[in-house]
Each structure stands twice: as C-alpha cells, then as structure tokens.
Amino acid sequence: MREITFVEAVNEALHEEMARDERVYIFGEDVRVGYGKGGPFGATNGLATRFGPERVIDTPISESAIAGTSVGAALWGMRPVAEIMFSDFLALAMDHIVNSAAKMRYAYAGEATVPVVFRMACGAGVGAALHHSQSPEAWITNVPGLKVVMPSTPADAKGLLKSAIRDDNPVVFFEHKFLYSRLREPVPEGEHLIPLGKADVKRSGEDLTIIAYGAMLQQAMRAADLLNQEGVKVEVLDPRTLVPLDRETILQSVKKTGKVIIVHEAPTFGGFGGEIAALIAEEAFYSLDAPIKRVGAPFTPVPASPILEKFYLPNAEKIVKAAKEIME
Amino acid sequence: MREITFVEAVNEALHEEMARDERVYIFGEDVRVGYGKGGPFGATNGLATRFGPERVIDTPISESAIAGTSVGAALWGMRPVAEIMFSDFLALAMDHIVNSAAKMRYAYAGEATVPVVFRMACGAGVGAALHHSQSPEAWITNVPGLKVVMPSTPADAKGLLKSAIRDDNPVVFFEHKFLYSRLREPVPEGEHLIPLGKADVKRSGEDLTIIAYGAMLQQAMRAADLLNQEGVKVEVLDPRTLVPLDRETILQSVKKTGKVIIVHEAPTFGGFGGEIAALIAEEAFYSLDAPIKRVGAPFTPVPASPILEKFYLPNAEKIVKAAKEIME
Amino acid sequence: MQISDKDLLQMYRWMVLDRVFEEKTFDLLKLGKLVGFHHPNVGQEAVDVGTCYGLRKDDTIMPTHRGKGKYLMKGVDIKIMMAGMFGRRNGSGKGRGPASHSGDNSIGLLAGTGLIGSGIPISTGAALAMKLQKKDSVALHFFGDGASNRGDFHEALNMAGVMKLPIVYVCDNNCYAMSVPQSCAMAIENIAIRAEGYGFPGIMVDGNDVLAVYEATQKAIVRARKGEGPTLIECKTYRWMGHSINDPGVYRSAEEVAAWKEKCPVRRFENYLREKKILNDAKVQDVYKKVNEEIEEAVRFAESSPLPLPEDTLLDVYADLKN
C-alpha cells in the first residue's frame, strides 16, 4: 500500500468527502491558501482550487463565530468542517462546542441533527510553547452530546475523519501536529471508513495492557518493543475515539492482562486517563493484579524551550519505568 | 453559633475581604443592584452601598472581557473578584481562565502573580435547564495554574472564599445555586479561614468512604444515615478543593475503609470523579477490597422538566444502591 | 408602504395575542404552573409583529429568551408552545429543552441557547447555509441591547458583512439588560451605528410603532434576498415588567415605567386602525375575545397533556447512540 503522511491522510479524507457530498464545506482561518499548501499545516491542500472558494472559506480571526456559524449551518442542512487552527483556541470556541453544538439535539427534543466536525491541531513536541501545544481533550469529554476523536496513525486519521464528517452528531476531531509530517504510513486509497467508538488493538500481548492515543501511541509501541526485549508481552490498545469510549475492548484487554498503564500527553492530573482508570477500577477490578498506572505530563503548562519540552513530554522510557513498577 | 444561608456566607466573605483589602473589587453583571439584593442570587448584597460603585462594578454582558480584564487588573496590582453569573458561561470565559490566568505566572517565569477569583453559580436542582444548570468543574481541572474550589456548606463557603481572595493564584470558585438559600447552618463570625487544598472528613466511619462535593455532600450525608441504619459505618469526605486535591486525606480514608464511592453531580463519564478514582486505583490499590464506584449524572444535558431533572440528579438512594453493590 | 386592511387586521390580532399571551402566562407563572425561566415581553409587541409578519416558511428566525410572540408568529402551534411551558411531554422541548429554546426546522424556527448573544453566530450560520444552497431565504435574528456587547455579536456581524449573508439582525433595545441600564453597559446611545463597523447599514426605528418596524424589516429582507447583505435594525422599546418573575425592578423609577406605558404599542396601533376605520369597539372586543379563547384552549390543552416520563431524560442526546 502507498504510504502517506498523517496530514496527507487528513487532506485525502477532506478531498474525498467534499467530492462525495456537496453539503460539506471547509470553514476556518487560512484554509484557502495559508502558507501555499492550504493552512499552516497543509491539511486543506488543493481543496480551494478543486472545489472553489465557495466551499473552502477563509474566515476572519473569530473562533467563536467559526464554531457558532457552523452549528447554525449544520442545523440548516449543511455539513461544515470547521477548522480551529490550534486546539488551544478551543477555549475560544468552547461555548459553541459545549453549549450550542452538544445540546442542540436535546433542546430540539430529537428533531434536529448537528452534523459538524471541529478539526483542530493539538499537542506538543514542535516547540510551539504554552499556547500552541496543549492537549485539551479532557476539557470536553464530560460534555454529553459531543463525540471526541483522536487518531494516532495516518490510516486511522483518514478513516475516522471520513466517518466523523458523515456522522450526524457534532464531532471534535483532534489531529496531533507532531504527527502531521513526521508519521508516514500505509493508508488505503479511496473509501476507507473506521467507525467512531471502536478501539483498536495495535499490538496483542498477555502480560500488560498499555492504553495510549494521539502521539503517545508511538511511544507506547516503542515501550512495548523495549519491554518485549525483557520478555514482557505488551498489548497496546488505542481507543481512537474518546467519546463514545469503547469500554468493551478496554475491559476485555485488561481482564486478560490484569495490568494496565494509561498514557496521554496532557497532564496526568485531571486528564482523560482518569476516566479510563475509573472505568477499569469499577468494571475490571477483580481482574486487576496491580495498581492502575497513568503516564502523562506533569502539572505545568507546556514549556517553550525544547529542553524543557522534552522533560515535560511522556515517552517510551517513562512508560517502561511505570511498567517495571507494576510488573514486579 | 448563629446560622446563615450559603449565599449569606458568600456575601459575608465578600464584605469582610473588601473591608480588609482595598485592592479587592467586584466585577460582573448585575452585581450592584440585580434583583434588589445584589445579583440574581443576593451574593453581592449590600456591597455597592457599603463600598461604592467604584468597587462593585456592573459590567456589560461580556463574560470573556470580565475574565480577561480581571487577569489584567490582577497583574497590575488589584485583587479582582470576577463574577460569572452561571457556571455554564464559564465556556465564554474559558480562554482567559485556561490560557490567560492559568499560564501568566509561567509565562512571566515566576515574576508575576495573578490573584483573581472567578466566582460562579453552578449546579442543577432548581429547574434552570440545560444552559443554567451544569457542573463544569471537569472542564478546567486538567489545567495547571488554576485552583478549583467547590464548597459544600455555608461555613466552608465563607472560609474558602476568604482564602481564595487572599490566594495569589487564579481560583475558580464554584457555588452551588441549589444550596444558596436552601442550606442554613452555623457559620463562624469574623475571621474564619479554611485553607485551599485541605479536604474535610465530614463524618467518620470504618466500613466505606463516600467522597462527595458541592450539593452532593448533602446526599452523601443522607446516604450515610441510611446506611448507618443497616449497620454500615460510613466515612464522608469532602475534598472542598479539587485543585490542588488533598491526596493524603483521601488515601488515608480509603486505606482505612477499603471501599469507596465517589459522588458528583456532573455526568459520571469524563467527570472529576475519574481523577479521584484513578488516584485511589494507583495509590491505594492494595487496600481496596471492592471496585471503586462512581455515582454521577447520566450522560445527558440537564433536562428542563423537574420530573426529568429529579431522575437525572444523583441522590442518596442512588448512593445507597451503589454502596450495597460493593458491601456484599 | 402599502399594507392591505386584511394584513393590518392580522397584525393587530397578533399584537393582541402577544400581549394577552404574555400577561396570561405570567399569571400562570405566578401560580407556579409553568416550568423553567420566563421573561415577559409585555410592551415590546410591535417588534415581534413588525418583524415576523409576512415571513416565509423557509426564512428562519431565532427569538430571544423574552416572550413567545415570535415563536407563535413563525408557526409554532400555540397549544404546543403552552404545553412546553407547562413542561408537558408533547410540548415544545418535550420536557428536555425549555420551551423558549426549542427549534423546529420545518417552520424555520432556530433554537437559541440560554447564553445571551450566543445565538447570533448560529443564525448567521443558517444564513451562510442559505447562501451556499443558493436560496433566496433570509435569516432574522433577534437579540437585546445587552447582547450587543457580547463578542459573538461582533464576530458574527463582521462575518455576515464580509460574506454578504442574507440576514437581518434585529435588536430589541428595551433599555435594560436585567438591572443594568444601557448607559451603564455602553457609551453609545444608538446600537445601530455599530453596523458601520461591519460595512452594512444600521437603522433605528421606533420599536413601539409596528408599521415602522414592519417597513424597515421588509426593506432589509428585500436587500438580503437580492444578495446585498445584512442589515441591523435597532428597535427602541421598553419592557413593562421585571426582567423575570424574581425581579421587582428596583433599578428604575415608577415615572419611567409609566411614561413608557403611555407609549403602549398595542394601543397606539389600535388607535391608528380606529382612525383609519379598520377597527371599532366591536371588532376590538371580538379580537380580544377570540384571542382569549385561543389562549384558554391552549391552557386547557396543556393542562390535560401528559407529563414526561422520567426516562425521557435519556433520549435525544445523540442521533445514533443510546444512553
């Protein structure tokens, strides 16, 4: 299979869905031209020339209205793909994501759908500092009405984004910017759909489950390699969708291995890992034979210096260390 | 000791702190007059007449600027108490809470403090429906740099609010609107300070720990009574401050009882209870002799109808049911 | 502007309905019969009727929290609205959403949210959809003087201006946002001038003159349908009652309220129609009688409608997932 980068996979999904359904349009800052290849990251490359500026719309710097108008257009028959350039700016669009999009169907008592996707680039590792590097998924996972997706591979990015655009619910779609051009992998051409709400076992093993998503999946896979060298058979599970969470696949894996480490890039405290840990501590308690470990960032903003950022980020070594603590 | 209501306790704290420190001022919508007694709930009663309209400032409907200007004023020597009328509107002030207030000290590399309190009325139970009833604490507990407080009793409300105003960090202070005029209890007069970051054991017991905050504390206490009648000795623990969380007191209690139920009013999924559960599943794992239970709201918006709202809200009966599941 | 006698009478009937509905539901509210928040619109009827009269089904409106007149004019069945206010299972919102923030796409009623001002971009998005769909429908969006200070007002109007969207922004300027007078919330007198900053016209009208409101709206609608872009219309009016049932209104003088009551938009329109011989005592009585009957029937319908089932709580969160 041909290999493409993460951002190319995102771009391919957008191309295909715009070609398939003319209700789909792109709405955000610098999406038309950007740095010459569509946006600052190239995610919207070629869309404006192919589909015209009517369907690939550059907006003013107005994150709240980008989100809010997208809710309105979705209510009125369109399927907007709204782009929030950096997921840190989710804070500016927060009201329309949590109070408008998420609650509309309920307010309409089921008589409306809100098929909008909010795409946003998240994560650290590229030296973008405290206001352009956050992993804010936990800000919105307590909000009923939203789906929340965070792919970890190019193939998943394509398949999940296509599904998100076809979904009749509001979907917040996090794309990790570290992966954009750094991760190149095989991605199926054409129709390739991955259902929202299905986790993926990226590697099977019997001794320990590592649950990781976003850029942390790569670190979990590396950690699994390292641990394998010491004879520990690791299962690596990627939830892919955080809301709805694939509880069954998670519980199945933990019931098999009895040990679990949950990894995410956001600070550990208050992060989405807590939800996964709580689920396991309630539903798979009797299968557990060691404490549930979480590996995340310390409770600080993302620092600007690369030296500090490296210290800040969770990585394979930190995962291995956590594993050793519970494998004893 | 004289008894006052929850909102009177809040009001008393504001009076005392404004009298003590002239850098403290109140900033928000309808805080001066409101419905005649200071704001829609009476929290700012008497402040404008006592301290003048210069220090009790009615603002336009501009939640983002209420928060943002408060950050600026705090940086420049003031100690603002900003009021966001309903905590659902936190979504509008989100950027300045998570990206401005929380990160300023870090951006200044320690050379500035941001002593601002964001007060807001949270919670359901008063028929205020989906946009005026949320418990959004989990939206901001993954954000380093903030302190997050949610008192459960009038005495705690007074003592914690006074401490929050004196704190040099940004504090988000949730006041449960169901408690405002419904809960009347003894509150110490004058100087009464409760340190942020200290949990409170509201009732001691050996068989089961119930951790609950906000309006749920009352339900936990009721549940403890009910369980007591069946011979179960319940310890009820109120974290009071969610960030920083008093890990020691929580772990101590769970290590003693071996069983824990975590209760909050927000939807269970993705709620702050996950953090508490994860803490326990990691640090007190070997003391646990039953699954960790969480009791929260279902994963829906807060419904408008009182019948539905009653079904929605966690309560003592639901807590007792959860207890029975793990006491077997 | 030429308006037929029939239309004038219809408009009058709506004015009366709006007035009586708001008064009646406020009484019901005081009796504890309604669920949720309600913000009476008494005194502001001319804005409702002048803007909503003659809209097409494929035009959208998004009313504010204040009053139910716009909903009814856009086509919400008065019984369904009343049942919603009573929190019944068959009413607007069906007990899940509040009656005043429920929508209905089939009649072009967009739901707002309980957040003042946040509806502005949502309506603007509907206008964007209309434009992308190459339709000549129009979005009408309502908001108060207070809402015009929200960032969303600015972001949405600016977007609508630069994208030339088919939308009419109607500001119900009733002089107050809860207890806060306009002068305490902005340094300007005329909110309409803000439109200049977005590159489209801003117009002020006497919000107690239903025909002036109607004329201004119709002009703006024509402009929007032709693809010439948005208009902001500021209607100067006043709310007679407190912000809500909890509000004794201590922040304004009895004289101020009395002076505005003198300018009653319903009576003013009635007098005008009497002068034009379109109305007389008998006709007025007839209108009131029918309106009262209609409302009474709606109340009966609502009171005999079923309450929601507790488990309804769990419905309609997602289009596909079940709780």
Next chain:
Amino acid sequence: MQISDKDLLQMYRWMVLDRVFEEKTFDLLKLGKLVGFHHPNVGQEAVDVGTCYGLRKDDTIMPTHRGKGKYLMKGVDIKIMMAGMFGRRNGSGKGRGPASHSGDNSIGLLAGTGLIGSGIPISTGAALAMKLQKKDSVALHFFGDGASNRGDFHEALNMAGVMKLPIVYVCDNNCYAMSVPQSCAMAIENIAIRAEGYGFPGIMVDGNDVLAVYEATQKAIVRARKGEGPTLIECKTYRWMGHSINDPGVYRSAEEVAAWKEKCPVRRFENYLREKKILNDAKVQDVYKKVNEEIEEAVRFAESSPLPLPEDTLLDVYADLKN
C-alpha cells in the same frame, strides 16, 4: 508638535535598531538558532517607535506576537531579550514562556498570550487597575488588523468606552492576517471607525510616518491621562516579510510588496532628518554601526548564556505550590 532634535535622533536610532534587530534575528532563525515562533516586523517600525517613544515606566504596553521593537523600547534589556529568543535560562521567559509573551511589571510590560486578540481585555484590565488606583498612567495596547475581528476586541473596547479607561488601542494594520487580506476578513476599509460603536474617537494615521504616529499617540495619551477615556489609533502599514519563517507569502504579488517597500518608514524618516540637517551620512553610519554592535553583543551574550535545566519545567506554575 515640537520635538527636539535629540528626541528625533533617538527615535531614528530606535527605528534603525528595530529594523536591524528584526533582520538579524530572522537570519538567526533561519540558522536554527532561536526557539519558538518569530514573526518579523520589518516594514512596521514607525508604529513601534511612534507609539512607544516617551512612555513612562508606570505606563503599560502589551506588544503583539510581531517583532521585538516595542519590548526593547519599553525597557527590556536587549541581551535578555536575545537570550530569551535563544531559549536561555536567563532570557525573557527563561525557557518556560516564549520570549515574545513574557512580561515584566517593573517596566510596565504586560505579557500577552499566544491567542490573537486575547490580550486586548488584559491590557484593558490594567487600565481599569490604573483607574481604580487613581493613577494617571496609561495602558497602550497593540494588535493587528486580524485581531480586530475577535470578540475580545469588541468586549474590551466597549468596556473601556463605558468605563472611560485610560487606554490607547493601537491597531498595526499591515493589510494581512497570515494569508488572509483585510478585504477577505472585513467589509470595511478603516478599522478606526469601529471606535464609534464604543463611544470614543478612532483615528487613522499613516503607519509608515513615525511622526504622525507619535503625534496621534501623544494626543491620545494626554486624553487618557486626563480621564477622558480611550482612543483607537489605526496605523496603516505593511509587513515586508512572510507572516513567519514558514510563509513564502504566495498570497500577495511582488508588485504589491515592492510598492510598499518604496514607502520604507526607516528611509522616509531618515530622509526627513537629512532634510532637516539632523542627520548626514556620517551620523547614519554611526547609528547603524552602534546598533549593529549592540545587537552583536546581545547575540554573543545569548550564545554564551546557560541553557535551562530540564527540571525548570516544573517551576512557576503556582505562587505557592511546588510540583
């Protein structure tokens, strides 16, 4: 406005420093020596110098993401700034925060955030503090044309207007927000007119004419110090380079860029001073020489400065708590 020759020379020196600093650091950026984002300010120097010249220590400024001239003029040590850009432990931000969003209360430098427009209420809050403290200091706030479309612009300017706060809003209108031309982001040409909607004056100046900018700013500052409220000053200018190092600038024509380079603010001011016989070849060379030396020295300082320690990550999150 009378300005002494000494002041004019000082201003010229700042113009040159600004220009050379931005060019030099852009070269360093290309060499991979700097950490974080940098947005070169070349072409916009007259705004920096015309606004920041002559400010008091107790006045505040909050610059934008673009350029370092304002920071240096307000009193950030050039060595410390450079060390910050190199990500050193003793530099602005100390490796925790980026050099361009670090603040220093002792010199009236407010830190912004990386969110375009979000600084506007923060500066406005500092102005509120000044007013509450009954000081006659002034806050100067900078933002781009793009930022003026953020809701925070609206909310903050409205608040400042109604509260008559001592603040001067300076819009660096350089015609683009990243790749988006002003015409694509708003339907108006002059952002200054938005001030009318907030009840205070909006003024347009040629942003490449340092003296015009200076004069407008000084007037606004006097007004603010007297308690008469805010002013919005729109400076029309242009950025010569891409938005950032990643931006080849394909969205604008070579002719457009060339035409604006013709209007170079540094050369223009230089010519003016030459005509006034305040400058001559020798003096110009001397200014450039000294500026270059100063910058070289700052680079040497930065390069020999210590890198942060990994554990520094954990510092300064809370005033009291330790990680």
